[in-house]
Amino acid sequence: MESGDYQPSVSEPKWQKKWNDAGIFITDVNNSKAKFYCLEMYPYPSGKMHMGHVRNYSIGDAVARYKRVQGFNVIYPMGFDSFGMPAENAAIAENKHPRDITERNIQSITKQIKRMGFSYDWNRQVKSHDENYYKWNQLFFLKFLEQGLAYRDFAPVNWCNDCSTVLANEQVKNGRCWRCSAEVEQKDMSQWFLKITDYAQDLLDDLEIIDFPEKVKLLQQDWLGRSEGALINFSIEKSKSSIDAFTTRPDTIFGVTFVTLAPEHPLCEELVLGTEFEEEWRILRDEVLTMSDFDREKVLKDKKGVFLGRYAINPISGERVPIYAGNFVLYGYGTGAVMAVPAHDQRDFEFAKRYGIQIKQVLAKNKGDKESEKLTGAFTGLGWMINSTEPGYDGKFGEDAKSTVINALEKLNKGKGMIQWKIRPWLISRQRYWGTPIPIIHCKSCGVVPVPISELPVLLPDDVEFTGHGNPLETSLTFTNVKCPDCGGDAKRETDTMDTFVDSSWYFLRFSDAQNYEKAFEKDIANYWMNVDFYCGGIEHAQMHLIYARFWTKALRDAGMHDIDEPFQRLLCQGMVNKPAPYCAPCNVTYNIKYSGSNCPTCNQKLGERSAKMSKSLGNTVSPEEMIERFGADTVRLFILFAAQPEAEMEWTDQGIHAAWKQINQLYKIPEMIFSWSEESNRIDDWLLAIAKKRYNQWKESMENVNLRSAVQIAHYDMIADLNWYSRRGGRNTKTGHRFLKIWAPMLQIATPHLAEEWWSMLGNQQLLAEYEISDLNTELNLDEKLIIAEETYLKGFLEQSRNVKQMALKHMDKRPTEIVIETSQTWKHRMAKIGLEVQFSGDSIKDAFNLIQKEVFWNDQAIREEASRLWKKKMLPQLFKWKPSQKEMILLDLDENKVLQNAALFISEELELQKIHILKAGEEEGVDSKSKFAFPLEPGVVFR
């Protein structure tokens, strides 16, 4: 524990117990209140909470507490995404059961989370591996099966050897497994899929009605990958078969000079079987087939293909074009066949060059252009059709050209307009134990038979062996050997389990009615709480979890289970928590912190430092447990929320956490100080209450925008500065201080709820701050309040300016100054400023102001006229724009500068260490060293003597 007045180890558990005993965070449906659903992505329960978690939950808790104090009925649940491979791998390593490991981890991480004092409704806790949870996965699966949304298919799938399971498309990154980074292979297997593709358009369209970061929306758009185009049917010469090719550019149909098939396309074999071309094709196909996606990408630059010895017929021009198999054509996208237009597609261009195929330009860049002499690359933009072999096409452009071709194809019955998606059905089966069993039975005579709903859940068996080889479920005889529900004969149970992303696809719905044992959730209750108003989590889930969950929500809606279109209304992706690690700039390598201060192991140059994501491998982690132990939860939260905006990366520094600790202690002592004050009142009391109101407004605005950093700055830093100013100006009224604290404490609680409760109780409140609602703070500032704030702001500015001048003056004087002569601006200067501002506010051109000024009486005085003219151009005009709104207000309200200064005369002389102070209007008492020419509105001329 660090030394200080605030004792987190005593205070924090105390308040946590009180919150818990009072059940403040337990919520229920309440139709008389507006609801607010605040949620963080539920964590995978590793044994220890890390800083990323702490940051995530600190953000969510701040929002939840803010909404609560604003009078919302807030649901803020927490649970665990507790199925998944780490537990199973740990089970293999430790020779234990994944359930035991998971339960143990949940216990330990729950304790750590609770120590942070987050305001969760723990009654709603959801654990994926709980049979009362995963049984609904099984029910949904059976429903989807019934609706045709789930199906089984024998297809090439992504296989990760290290994880010994298949992966969904989204879970393969650069040809590698998203979890373990091993290379992913292709395998033909029977697998279960969900038709997320049916919802592609809906998922794309509804991106517009949700408030997600642009980055995430773009990622999802890319992933969905909508492309509009045409399906074109090429018949094959001397064959009954034909080739369907998808293209986004039907307007280039007359430029087709060959057709390319994916090497593994079944048509290839049919075309070459028994011909001289068969051998070469087989070599190419085998190369593609045996290659992992990862290797395939490496050889992408080398586009190659083989001629298949046959020709296809262009359905519109009737031209005869050769058919190739090409290694760059993906069997899985579109139809696995491409119509090649080398003049207008870069890839086809390269291929044609390599194999000496004709290149035929059919689009012109500019209207009326003829074809170019020599093409050095493909022209891929939209263009004007030329060189069409049929009438009625040349001269058409872009979308018009495309639809003309599509119409023609449709008339010929040789094609149609079509939309193609990149997203593929979601492969949900996994060959692992620690997940939801897929409720299916395989019967020799009846085939694939769903488990009857009445027999759910299909429980994970305990008599399994974790050997690290194969699916452990296959080792359980009690599990695999069953009777067929249809015929009663011997059958085998499906041993695949569901992708754990299934669990996270609807847990937020379960939270709304977590203790329902009859249903997954009650429709009305889900409709009351959903959707999630504020969702916070890592960006890494942008295209997996966040697409699956959106899909699942829509699918359940269409199954009639609720009426919600989108699960998450607003998404915030919090930034990473970084810490410096040794870094070698020349080698561009970041090293483990054990290399700190030494030389680069590779190039032997001195290592620098670089901020890097906290990771075990770099060793630059900070243990939240240790930090809480030393500084308490509030300090950790304050630091985290103040160090950076929620979305930005933040850097963990020892200095920073110490600074937060100092701040906490300073805050802690404030009520005590205020209670030691007196009854004595002062004009500055009004200022303190006015500024409190202003700060509250600023704070509220920041909170509404989830600009937590700025809210914390106001509540934990600016308000202290205000209180200091109040003191400096002679304020010491206990009552005023009390009122200030009452406004302040609720603002404090979003980052430091324990400290705020301490305050609240010191203020004599019986009720807990956590259940207090700010009822009616009249937030609009009235004229008096604005004025008094303006006056103090003026005074601060004046002091700053005078101090500056005093420093300069010192250099010109042989003794310390003892007097100050203050000359406030001439009336005519003030008049000019006011006219300028009025014109500015009216929205008229600022140049008009000068015309108006020339009509003023003072303009008749020649001496003034000359000075005013110069002043306007040089200083007044820019200054009109530089003034803060509050300063502009001072001028428009004719703030009496002399009076403000007079009232604060004593204060000014103390601050500037002077004995005498003369306050004049410029020109009133022209002395030898008068600085009245410097006097300007809000900036009096001052002379030190």
Place this chain on the structure above:
RNA sequence: GCUGGGGUACCCGAGUGGUCAAAGGGGCCGGACUUAAGAUCCGGUGGCGAAGCCUUCGUGGGUUCAAAUCCCACCCCCAGCACCA
């Protein structure tokens, strides 16, 4: 290669035409308090200067009465995607 986000003072970082020599924090310097240290408070922290001027927001140009902010080109960093027909 494509897409998106960035480059701001000693460090972190706010800032999207005038409120900007540039918030806030850290560090550093000075002052008050103190036996001292710590904590706290006050002030300073580009240069020169009786209040103004000069230089500065990745680099170089441009628009404007006015540019960190808008436009063009270039350099560098980060993230995502990558033969998608």
